Amino acid sequence: MKASQFLFATLKETPNDADIASSQLMVRAGLIRKIASGLYIWLPMGLKVLKQVERVVREEMENIGAQELLMPMTQPSELWQTSGRFTDYGPELLRFVDRHERSFVLGPTHEEVITNLAKGELRSYKQLPVTFFQIQSKFRDEIRPRFGVMRAREFTMKDAYSFHIDQASLAETYQDMYDAYTRIFTRLGFDFRAVQADSGSIGGFASHEFHVLADSGEDDIVFSNVSDYAANIELAEAISTGERQAPTMTRQDIDTVEMPTCEAVADYLDLPLTKTVKTLIVNGETAEGEPQLVALILRGDHTLNEIKAEKLAEVAAPLTLASDADLKAAGLHKGYIGVDLDMPVLVDRAAAELSDFVAGANTVNKHSIGVNWERDAHITRIVDIRNVQEGDASPDGQGTLQIKRGIEVGHIFQLGDKYSQALGCSVSGEEGKPVTLMMGCYGIGVSRIIAAAIEQNHDANGILWPTTPDVKDSLAPFEVAIVPMKSKEETVMQTATALYDALKARGVNVLLDDRNERPGVKFADLELIGVPHRVIVSDRNLAEDKYEHVNRRTGEKQLLSHDELLAALGCE
Amino acid sequence: MKASQFLFATLKETPNDADIASSQLMVRAGLIRKIASGLYIWLPMGLKVLKQVERVVREEMENIGAQELLMPMTQPSELWQTSGRFTDYGPELLRFVDRHERSFVLGPTHEEVITNLAKGELRSYKQLPVTFFQIQSKFRDEIRPRFGVMRAREFTMKDAYSFHIDQASLAETYQDMYDAYTRIFTRLGFDFRAVQADSGSIGGFASHEFHVLADSGEDDIVFSNVSDYAANIELAEAISTGERQAPTMTRQDIDTVEMPTCEAVADYLDLPLTKTVKTLIVNGETAEGEPQLVALILRGDHTLNEIKAEKLAEVAAPLTLASDADLKAAGLHKGYIGVDLDMPVLVDRAAAELSDFVAGANTVNKHSIGVNWERDAHITRIVDIRNVQEGDASPDGQGTLQIKRGIEVGHIFQLGDKYSQALGCSVSGEEGKPVTLMMGCYGIGVSRIIAAAIEQNHDANGILWPTTPDVKDSLAPFEVAIVPMKSKEETVMQTATALYDALKARGVNVLLDDRNERPGVKFADLELIGVPHRVIVSDRNLAEDKYEHVNRRTGEKQLLSHDELLAALGCE
Secondary structure, eight states, rough: OOOSSSSOOOOOOOOOTTOHHHHHHHTTTEEEEEEETTEEOOOOHHHHHHHHHHHHHHHHHHHOOEEEOOSSSSEEEEHHHTTTTHHGGGGGGGGEEEOOOOOEEEOSSHHHHHHHHHHHHHHHGGOOSSEEEEEEEEOOOOOBBBBBBGBSSSEEEEEEEEESSSHHHHHHHHHHHHHHHHHHHTTTTTEEEEEEEEEEGGOSSEEEEEEETTOOOOEEEEEEEESSSSEETTTOOOOOOOOOOOOOOOEEEEOTOOOHHHHHOOOOOOGGGGGGHHHHHHHHOTTTTTTEEEEEEEEETOOOOHHHHHHHHSOOSOOBBHHHEEEEEEEETTTOOOEEEEEESSHHHHHTTTEEEEEEETTTTTTEEOBBTTTBBBOSSEEEBBBOTTTTTTTTTTEEEEEEEEEEEEEEEEEEHHHHHTTTTTOOOTSSSEOOEEEEEEEHHHHHHHHHHHHSSSTTEEOOOOHHHEEEGOOOOSSSEEEEEOOOSSHHHHHHHHHHHHHHHHHOOEOOOOOOOOOHHHHHHHHTTTEEEEEOOOOOHHHHHOOEEEETOOEEEEEOOOOHHHTTTTTT | BGGGGSOOOOSSSSTOOSSSHHHHHHHTTEEEEETTEEEEEHHHHHHHHHHHHHHHHHHOOOOOOOOOOOOEEEEEEHHHHHHHHHHHTTSSSEEETTTTTTEEESSSSHHHHHHHHHHHHOHHHHHHSSSEEEEEEEOOOOOSBBBBGGBBSSEEEEEEEEEEEEHHHHHHHHHHHHHHHHHHHHHHOOEEEEEEOOOOOGOOEEEEEEEEEEESSSEEEEEEESSEEEETTTTTTOOOOOOOOOOOOOOOOOEOOOOOSSSHHHHHHTOOOOEEEEEEEEEEOOOTEEEEEEEEEETTTTTTTTHHHHHTBBOOOOOBBHHHHHHTTTOOOOOOOOOOSSSOOOEEEHHHHOOOOEEEEEEEEEEEEEOOTTBOOOOOOOEBBBBOOTSOOOOSSSEEEEEEEEEEEEEEEEEEEEHHHHHTTEEEOOTTSSSEEEEEEEEEHHHHHHHHHHSSSSEEEEEEEOOOOSSSGGGOOOOOOEEEOOOOOOOHHHHHHHHHHHHHTTOOOOEEEEOOHHHHHHHHHHHHHHEEEEEOHHHHHTTOEEEEEEETTOEEEEEHHHHHHHHHHOOO
């Protein structure tokens, strides 16, 4: 490609509304332009990158026998009503009516449409297992679109769906998909982790997320420092010794005027936070479905894991704190709620291990010290409801936990029969009877991957694309840029063009920067865009038959002969 | 590809709601499935065809230096309000509000978005000309979606937009685009015509449509039988000799009871229809903008061209007939309106050539015979307002006109500065002053092309894909299908697989039909899908070292040796 014939839409200034490094750099490097909140144009420079991701993803999907198809973005609401998600999905599901007042949604995902298709096309167990995928635009009406294409409203996804006669077949395809995802993110040169994940509102049982590690990630990823254990913090189990010291103190109420937090009380008493507990009163349900208040008790230094809490039978989903009115009616005072309560008392494993601890006294401006379980308060159930912390024991019993930030770029689910049940998707089984199909679904955020790559790889001068095992898989829009320095000699341009032609003939993704700009402007642009190799052709170097080669990642500059240059660019 | 690992979703029955040959065959051959009115899934078989079209279109766009980008389907309504099309476009423009009550449209086209982008990115005449294109999903809320993907609501378009400093540059790119379109449709093996077209509501001056000729086409295409002249009937000029015979008859009113049509009167008088005229009263405007009635007069055998009529200064757009109340108020009687009228009388060229003709007498149940212009009635203006007919003289003076039906698959426009004016898109010109850009826009209906190909090429057994100059450009989902006949001998399957591997290695798009189906079912499926070459491997033929080759188009069957077969498949 010649730069004079390609849109270089680089910007010197950081746009005001770009909030993180990747969204700033993607706009500045001319990969994308915003047209409205959460809506972006992929400029020619960005689309080259997007297509590279699509190619690698497509190849690995085809590798495991997945068949590509293309579903419309617009979907009839009836299908979502049948699955129950028309109401469950919430306001992120964009709904509209057409000119005939028929209701439609803009698809944020395609389980309903594909299950309905499978229902019509699949007749016999002999056609199974089968996996379909598409690479297509999705729409999600985010309440607060942010982080550029990372959390946009219209975005490109690869979504795949598999259909099976039984769980064993689903587990097999799930593993193929896990392996394919691992190959995709390895080929793209990412530092990533596959972690156990909560399957969330989409339903089902097994689920893994693929995270690109980056400080700006929205998720906390938990790993063992010695084993393979890895999980999203939402799911990571907090284990306990199950041991508790015998009481040594008697319970006593003390004045804690205007100290409604564990921190304030611990500070006042000169005790570690780990000797305090906090009680959260949330809305729950009895076994009979009657509303009730439920107490969740955690050690003072721990944080509530809402995903875990929501799954408890006693607690109502989505998790909500009790209202002030309800607290008042129960005679409770915020900041001073104790542990001896007339409601289900669900105590986190770590809080249940405490003895001689500090808690609220159920009286304003008073806490109790020397509190002990069973003697002073009844535990209804010991549960795991906290987020793990760095240094906690790994749940697999091997080593301790570390926590890093991750950007979710892929997610695979075993859906079970949630959608096939709802939409009546069955085939004739081996014995001739109808069998409801088992399903898996598998997503990759194609546009999001690019933002994640940049979050993980950039410096003060711009983008550094990940180094890929095979240069053909590189996300860089151009792998090599040739910059002819201005010269009165024709030979500079001739040599640059000859080199350009030679590299193109060898299949190198090369740019000839023939723009009518100062070299400094070109160098800055090429660094911003993250072109891995820059080759400068100048009078001075040509006099010695040399080219100057600059490595974008290391900044290293070398004067190389023609053959040395080809070798440095991987063309032997 | 092995058929056992690919979704064959063929149907024996014609679906009830598929209205024309292509939509029936596309559903029956398992290329598409309808999920709602005007919304289709592209099944794996269909997506292969769609991608072939995309590849050819993309290559020819890149060939003329167009740069690919990708704009979102969702567009902020503000841009459409600025261009004026938010109201002008009508109900086909789907509008919706997001969760924050902001107004958006689903893009049926992208002039506004691309012009707004160009406004931000283009600074100087030195960056011009520049052409951008995308291949992307569009949405048009058709009142009556029909003909399968031909007139769907969500569909794939290639849309391109060019920006220029002046008309001369626009004309140059327009010609490049014309040539690229010609190459695209030639490569795809179509019988097509590029015709002059009306630029319609999109505005602008020059415009050509590309039509695939097919009897089921929605448009009438007009050609000269000797020259290059070709136009959409909407635009084709009806020329005249400008001569008129002198009157030989006196005007006389006769009774024509219950004969309100030219046909009835001509029949009654035993005169050719060409000796009658008909008068249409339509709504118009005076030069001052006051409403007025306008008479349009045509020869009895001619039909009104509404596009031409709408462009007349005296006529209001859109064209509407005068109401019964207005006719009554003017003392006129439907079916008996004459030519001597107290309003602008706009006479078609052919009607103006008549002498001694028959017209209404402005009295119920009476017509006049022996009518002559000027003597009996005043002509305000002679105009061209009729559709040409087969046998008319070609407007270029060479030969006579033929008319065929066409399916519009491409349309190129010179837009001028309509959008760049409205959206304020200018650059600094050669003299440093801002210059409003000239624009072109260029569309291809990527999904529609496939339906058009099938309309033009099918028989009773199914699809016949067009024969392409280069087999690599063929739209057939598979070029060759190998069918191993059931056999107790392992050799049949081994030979079939060896041939499959050999053809794959030569880059042939080959299918091994290893499905567990009877040969008759496979043959019917392969004919339905339109696989050009079928190769049957059987015990009987293998005994003679032969393969049976069946040509889908001609039905010709041949027993060929391995080498002869390779030659027949174009692999020497």
